[in-house]
Amino acid sequence: MPPAKRPASPLTPFTPLDFQLVLLRRMADHNADLVEDARHALGASIADMREANRRWQAMRHAPRSRGSVARYRSILGEPESVTPRRIGDLSCEAFLWPVPLWPDLRFEVLVAPGGVAWNEWLVRAPGAPSPELRALDDLTPWSCTVDEAARAFAPARPLEGSAPTRWGLAFTAPDGSGVRRDCTAEFTWGLLQRVAVTGP
Known part of the structure; x- marks a missing residue:
């Protein structure tokens, strides 16, 4: 112990x-x-x-809280990588840190010009294989990230999360018999937590 x-x-x-x-x-x-x-x-x-x-x-x-990137650097050390990223019309930088608990994932902080962090979540590590997501049975807790589920079951619609570190997606996916079902998925820190069937 x-x-x-x-x-x-x-x-x-x-x-x-x-x-x-x-x-x-x-x-x-x-x-x-x-x-x-x-x-x-x-x-x-x-x-x-x-x-x-x-x-x-x-x-x-804290009243004098340091910015997100400075805070993560003080906790996690220097990022594993910093890469330019363009999302729509927004140019930003993606900072990635390893998370030992999930070796195939990285903690990503997206930072806009001016140093403002606007997204902080878990993503698949560069080069790590993504899970095969074909049906509802593949969507088990902690099996995938937000972007992986959105790509696998496109078009997916983002939903407002129930807390600041939570995200949701609405999409359709086949069940075990191949019938497509309307579903919602909830993610915490970008990692899948649960899926609910919302339609017939």
Whole structure:
């Protein structure tokens, strides 16, 4: 059993482990069993996860809070890559950091001119194979990212998430018998959490 962690003080560094616990904390509402297994793999307790989330929120809302990219650099180190990206009429830069809990994923921060971060989520790592998504049965929790589901079941319609770190998609997908169903999918930090069939 891992040694118990000491309570964090204001001077205790916020580490990549703490950041992964923040990601998990937001996913626990939908997939408690997966989160519990991941938490055990990280050697962290429920109290550790709650404390990491509390400190994260305090950092984000502090009066002198640093910008998103500076905050992630201080926690995760230098990004693995920084690449230009164009989305519609917007030119931006994509900063990617590895996330040990999900080796095939990267944490992506999209930064617009002026240094404003406008999107922060998990994406597939460059060069990592994307999952084969053909039907509803393939859409299991944590199996894919927002952009992978949107591409597989195009045209997908974005939906407003139920919280700042959540996104939704509406689309149609075949069920096990090949009948196409209207569905909605919910993602947390860009990773699939659950799918609901909304139509006949």
